[in-house]
Amino acid sequence: MAIIEIREISKVYRLGEIAVNALNAVTLSIERGEFAAIMGPSGSGKSTFMNILGCLDKPTSGGYLLEGADVSGLKRDDLAAIRNKKIGFVFQGFNLLPRTSAIENVELPMLYNGVSIKERRGRAEAALGKVGLSGRGNHHPSQLSGGQQQRVAIARSLVNDAPIILADEPTGNLDTKTSAEVMELFVKLNTESNITVILVTHEHDIAAYSRRIIKFLDGNIVSDEPKTKT
Amino acid sequence: MINIPSTIKISFRSLRVNKMRSGLTMLGIVIGVGAVITMIAVGTGASQRIEEQISSMGSNLLMILPGATTAGGVRMGMGTQPTLSMGDAEAIQKECASVSYVAPNLGGVTQVIYGSQNWSTGITGTTPDMLYVRDWTLSQGRPFAEEDVRNASKVCMPGQTVVDNLFGNENPIGQIIRIKNVPFTVIGVLDKKGQSPTGQDQDDTIFIPVTAAQKKIFGTAFPGMVRIIMVKAKSMEDLYTAEKEITELLRQRHRIGDRQDNDFTVRNLTQAMQASEQSGKIMTLLLGAIASVSLLVGGIGIMNIMLVSVTERTREIGIRMAVGARTWDIRLQFIIESLILSLIGGAFGIIAGIAGSKMLSMLAGWPTIVSPLSISLAFGFSGVVGIFFGFYPAYKASLLDPIDALRYE
Numbered sequence: 140m141a142i143i144e145i146r147e148i149s150k151v152y153r154l155g156e157i158a159v160n161a162l163n164a165v166t167l168s169i170e171r172g173e174f175a176a177i178m179g180p181s182g183s184g185k186s187t188f189m190n191i192l193g194c195l196d197k198p199t200s201g202g203y204l205l206e207g208a209d210v211s212g213l214k215r216d217d218l219a220a221i222r223n224k225k226i227g228f229v230f231q232g233f234n235l236l237p238r239t240s241a242i243e244n245v246e247l248p249m250l251y252n253g254v255s256i257k258e259r260r261g262r263a264e265a266a267l268g269k270v271g272l273s274g275r276g277n278h279h280p281s282q283l284s285g286g287q288q289q290r291v292a293i294a295r296s297l298v299n300d301a302p303i304i305l306a307d308e309p310t311g312n313l314d315t316k317t318s319a320e321v322m323e324l325f326v327k328l329n330t331e332s333n334i335t336v337i338l339v340t341h342e343h344d345i346a347a348y349s350r351r352i353i354k355f356l357d358g359n360i361v362s363d364e365p366k367t368k369t
Numbered sequence: 370m371i372n373i374p375s376t377i378k379i380s381f382r383s384l385r386v387n388k389m390r391s392g393l394t395m396l397g398i399v400i401g402v403g404a405v406i407t408m409i410a411v412g413t414g415a416s417q418r419i420e421e422q423i424s425s426m427g428s429n430l431l432m433i434l435p436g437a438t439t440a441g442g443v444r445m446g447m448g449t450q451p452t453l454s455m456g457d458a459e460a461i462q463k464e465c466a467s468v469s470y471v472a473p474n475l476g477g478v479t480q481v482i483y484g485s486q487n488w489s490t491g492i493t494g495t496t497p498d499m500l501y502v503r504d505w506t507l508s509q510g511r512p513f514a515e516e517d518v519r520n521a522s523k524v525c526m527p528g529q530t531v532v533d534n535l536f537g538n539e540n541p542i543g544q545i546i547r548i549k550n551v552p553f554t555v556i557g558v559l560d561k562k563g564q565s566p567t568g569q570d571q572d573d574t575i576f577i578p579v580t581a582a583q584k585k586i587f588g589t590a591f592p593g594m595v596r597i598i599m600v601k602a603k604s605m606e607d608l609y610t611a612e613k614e615i616t617e618l619l620r621q622r623h624r625i626g627d628r629q630d631n632d633f634t635v636r637n638l639t640q641a642m643q644a645s646e647q648s649g650k651i652m653t654l655l656l657g658a659i660a661s662v663s664l665l666v667g668g669i670g671i672m673n674i675m676l677v678s679v680t681e682r683t684r685e686i687g688i689r690m691a692v693g694a695r696t697w698d699i700r701l702q703f704i705i706e707s708l709i710l711s712l713i714g715g716a717f718g719i720i721a722g723i724a725g726s727k728m729l730s731m732l733a734g735w736p737t738i739v740s741p742l743s744i745s746l747a748f749g750f751s752g753v754v755g756i757f758f759g760f761y762p763a764y765k766a767s768l769l770d771p772i773d774a775l776r777y778e
């Protein structure tokens with residue numbers, strides 16, 4: 140069974156008289172443990188698609204089965220619970236809480252699912268360890284480099300043992316070397332922990348870390364193929 | 370499954386980030402709570418003083434004065450026509466079942482001398498029962514007896530003010546004072562009573578046997594004349610009956626025809642006092658209500674700041690939603706924040722209120738009483754204000770769209 144099963148999903152934004160078709164009946168399925176890259180020109184609907192995958196947004200029409208369960212009709216709070224347990228987000232701008240230590244940023248998702256204070260600390264430290272930041276827990280985001288901040292964000296996405304990580308241009312704000320380190324981290328999480336990773340990127344170098352490349356154009360998937368070994 | 374302790378921790382942190390702003394917002398509540406506590410303290414103090422003065426008058430009192438009450442309620446020449454007598458007092462004591470004690474009063478202001486000291490004070494010529502009528506006791510010595518009244522003995526019981534002015538630190542018992550040049554032996558000293566509800570010093574008086582006042586000091590228009598008769602009813606419920614019984618009895622004794630007006634007036638002191646007691650309570654309520662307005666203004670300040678805070682932290686809200694915060698997680702976070710602001714403000718407001726009350730007492734000399742009830746009331750009210758004015762900003766925050774919030778710059 141596919142972990143993500145998307146059927147004919149459309150998203151229409153209405154701006155007064157004009158309707159923007161951000162997604163046109165997109166159908167896609169992704170198996171557990173896949174590492175997929177989404178590519179495409181600006182405005183082709185990649186972020187819109189990721190937001191729907193991440194249950195941050197609802198499609199205008201179409202069906203979405205996540206781990207076999209229909210999530211397209213769920214209410215706000217139910218979607219929040221799914222984001223909490225099943226999905227880890229990694230954003231281009233890191234999106235860490237300012238003036239909050241790294242460890243507390245990593246603990247954040249556990250605030251919303253009743254993990255005890257003691258267990259939270261332990262799990263957050265373990266997650267920081269996985270991304271190679273043990274000992275940096277007390278640093279605030281402003282005291283960390285971009286790559287380190289992005290690794291804190293990845294630790295945050297891991298802490299609830301979510302089976303899926305969605306990353307929208309995770310290396311967009313990073314230099315080449317740091318990008319490579321972050322990408323190797325994703326590869327490690329994908330191969331060692333069998334986490335399904337889906338990321339959006341403009342760069343072929345980054346897409347090269349994945350094993351499947353999905354190309355978007357004007358709200359449609361125009362190609363979807365395993366990475367060709369070059 | 371909402372995590373209250375962590376939410377409280379988060380709230381404290383975000384309040385600390387903007388110390389100045391949080392402090393100023395709290396100040397509104399500090400002032401509000403302080404004002405409520407101070408105003409209630411002023412009101413309670415005033416009511417308490419009224420109550421004390423009322424109880425110092427003695428309970429269940431009726432006062433009978435000579436002179437008529439016209440139909441319009443205006444008393445004509447009250448206390449001027451000598452119409453009341455010792456006989457009236459004795460008859461009331463004997464005939465009226467609802468009356469427990471009766472004491473006549475014939476007096477006036479005159480000079481008293483002890484050694485080289487002299488003092489002008491009110492003389493109260495009366496009977497031993499006056500002490501029961503007025504719920505008055507002695508601090509020293511013994512009261513005069515029925516026998517002293519029968520013999521018009523020259524014995525007296527000065528009040529504390531008189532003792533202080535004539536004797537200083539000397540023991541007054543057994544000493545002789547001259548009232549209008551007539552020597553009187555001090556046999557007892559009246560306990561301190563303080564001010565009457567009308568502001569008179571009740572201790573500035575000397576009790577002497579009514580007969581001595583009649584024969585040796587003031588003289589009378591007719592034998593046995595008294596100015597006032599004080600009556601104590603058996604109970605609060607008996608006051609009305611006593612008033613009726615006395616009126617009937619005196620009309621009969623004074624031979625007043627069916628069509629004629631009374632030549633005396635029965636005044637119900639207790640009722641009049643209760644009215645002023647009531648107005649004291651109403652004043653407390655009013656003061657408290659006015660002060661609450663400033664607490665409301667403080668609450669609006671909190672709401673204002675919380676709205677600003679929600680806007681500033683839109684992105685934070687988006688992040689929290691993205692990692693799984695539900696509607697009530699977000700709402701509670703902001704409500705708790707606003708509640709913390711108002712409760713800390715409330716705590717400081719209690720201190721401010723107590724300090725303010727003390728200052729008013731010291732500087733203006735007003736009696737103030739800070740009651741635990743007013744403290745818990747004001748503190749509780751500040752909590753309610755925090756939740757109430759925090760709710761709308763919290764509600765707004767919880768309705769944000771996660772994607773818009775995440776994109777917010």
Ligand SMILES: Nc1ncnc2c1ncn2[C@@H]1O[C@H](COP(=O)(O)OP(=O)(O)OP(=O)(O)O)[C@@H](O)[C@H]1O
Nearest residue numbers: 152154159160161180181182183184185186187188
């Ligand atoms: N909230 C919105 N309201 C209206 N139109 C929107 C909104 N969000 C996206 N769109 C439109 O939907 C289309 C797809 O946008 P989307 O952000 O998914 O593109 P993208 O592929 O992520 O682009 P980029 O590579 O620049 O991030 C665009 O035409 C965009 O203008």
Ligand SMILES: [Mg+2]
Nearest residue numbers: 185186187307
């Ligand atoms: Mg995008």
